[in-house]
Amino acid sequence: MNTKVSIAGVEFQNPIMEASGTFGSGMEYSEFVDLNKLGAVVTKGVANVPWQGNPTPRIAEVSSGMLNAIGLQNPGVEVFCERDLKFLESFKDTRVLVNVCGHSAEEYIEVVDRLVSEPRVDMLEINISCPNVKEGGIAFGQDPKAVEDITRLVKKHAKQPIVMKLSPNVTDIKVMAKAAEAGGADAISLINTLTGMKIDVERQNFVLSNKTGGMSGPAVHPIAVRMVYECANTVSIPIIGMGGISTWEDAVEMMLAGATAVSIGTANFYNPTATTDILQGVIEYMERKNIDDINSIVGIVK
Numbered sequence: 001m002n003t004k005v006s007i008a009g010v011e012f013q014n015p016i017m018e019a020s021g022t023f024g025s026g027m028e029y030s031e032f033v034d035l036n037k038l039g040a041v042v043t044k045g046v047a048n049v050p051w052q053g054n055p056t057p058r059i060a061e062v063s064s065g066m067l068n069a070i071g072l073q074n075p076g077v078e079v080f081c082e083r084d085l086k087f088l089e090s091f092k093d094t095r096v097l098v099n100v101c102g103h104s105a106e107e108y109i110e111v112v113d114r115l116v117s118e119p120r121v122d123m124l125e126i127n128i129s130c131p132n133v134k135e136g137g138i139a140f141g142q143d144p145k146a147v148e149d150i151t152r153l154v155k156k157h158a159k160q161p162i163v164m165k166l167s168p169n170v171t172d173i174k175v176m177a178k179a180a181e182a183g184g185a186d187a188i189s190l191i192n193t194l195t196g197m198k199i200d201v202e203r204q205n206f207v208l209s210n211k212t213g214g215m216s217g218p219a220v221h222p223i224a225v226r227m228v229y230e231c232a233n234t235v236s237i238p239i240i241g242m243g244g245i246s247t248w249e250d251a252v253e254m255m256l257a258g259a260t261a262v263s264i265g266t267a268n269f270y271n272p273t274a275t276t277d278i279l280q281g282v283i284e285y286m287e288r289k290n291i292d293d294i295n296s297i298v299g300i301v302k
């Protein structure tokens with residue numbers, strides 16, 4: 001049975017990854033999950049210098065999901081390379097995708113340039129879709145010209161293949177997918193979180209200090225499936241699908257819609273072994289359905 005998938009020449013032993021920002025850099029989950037079993041570890045967004053993120057409270061539970069406004073807190077690329085990448089060095093079977101953030105094109109490029117010389121980095125995921133930082137992030141992801149320009153610039157500097165992470169907070173995500181493809185992206189990933197808000201009726205105030213936060217978790221899954229389907233039928237580069245995946249059925253559904261690989265995010269918070277549980281479920285599904293190659297189900301529902 002073949003569970004291997006390939007994206008831009010990088011081979012993954014299976015299509016199951018975790019979603020950036022929900023798994024630390026892998027270290028935090030390594031006592032629950034054998035990282036060597038995952039297709040890839042996708043690290044939390046990293047910037048050129050340390051970012052403090054937004055003031056607390058920055059997480060809230062909502063029906064069938066959560067809101068977060070972390071604001072991309074991270075230790076900066078130097079600490080990331082010395083501490084987090086070094087830790088990942090020993091996990092030879094899993095690929096490493098590094099998620100990159102910035103307030104400006106220059107800041108993205110500084111991180112990309114620093115990662116060029118790191119052999120443990122298999123791919124770069126460029127976050128142009130974070131709704132929780134005031135400048136950069138989503139500002140790049142909501143204008144097709146900006147998506148194309150930043151993709152082209154990153155591509156020029158990167159040694160590793162690049163995945164552009166798209167925002168669902170747009171009128172037509174197909175336009176953004178096409179812009180990323182036109183800029184030379186090797187793949188796209190979607191969806192990032194959907195902007196939401198929660199108000200505490202007793203305090204009569206916002207629950208999050210940032211007022212708004214990004215919504216994720218099971219409630220967003222049907223939206224993510226629809227968007228992956230739309231993009232898969234618009235561009236010819238591979239897609240890493242995510243958004244509310246919490247069961248193996250959700251993962252298979254995303255692949256049938258057109259994702260070559262899938263990421264599991266919020267589910268890790270309430271089930272630390274969600275990734276390997278889902279992988280096991282996908283393998284059992286393949287056995288039961290006599291599927292000898294996982295690639296044969298990608299995008300077959302038209």
Ligand SMILES: Cc1cc2nc3c(=O)[nH]c(=O)nc-3n(C[C@H](O)[C@H](O)[C@H](O)COP(=O)(O)O)c2cc1C
Pocket residue numbers: 019020021022044045068070072099127130165191192193215216217218220242243244245263264265266267
């Ligand atoms: C607490 C939290 C932090 C996140 N941090 C990042 C990040 O640093 N970079 C990024 O591209 N996406 C980030 N995301 C978005 C997730 O990677 C994912 O796209 C989104 O949560 C949808 O998947 P899910 O519903 O399975 O969580 C974050 C999400 C959460 C919940």
